[in-house]
Every structure is written in C-alpha cells, then in structure tokens.
C-alpha cells in the first residue's frame with residue numbers, strides 16, 4: 215500500500231496570502247495583522263453582500279390591496 219500524500223494547503227513559508235510577503239507565525243498565513251484584517255473584511259464584505267430573494271412589487275401591492283379590501 216502506498217501512503218496517500220495529502221498536500222497541505224497552508225505550506226509554511228509560502229508567504230502572505232494577500233501581499234506575498236513572508237508570513238508571520240502570529241497571523242499566519244498573513245504577514246501582518248493589517249493583511250489579516252483586510253482579508254477578514256473582504257470575507258465579511260462578501261458575506262454581507264449575499265443577494266437575497268428580490269421582493270416582488272406585486273406581492274407588496276397585493277398585500278396592500280388585500281388590506282384595503284378588508285376595510
């Protein structure tokens with residue numbers, strides 16, 4: 215049997231994921247807290263920008279007319 219060699223995605227010494235500078239062990243795989251924060255903010259930005267289902271105007275107008283008809 216051959217031992218499966220799984221490649222490590224986080225290779226030590228590969229450099230900062232953002233700017234390519236030598237990564238610091240404290241904030242690996244980034245070189246500095248600044249790069250780490252930038253990457254984190256980018257991730258959060260993507261998360262906040264998740265497009266939800268668009269509100270249909272007909273649904274709103276339908277609810278509105280329904281409320282009016284009940285009056």
Ligand SMILES: [Zn+2]
Nearest residue numbers: 230233245249
């Ligand atoms: Zn960096």
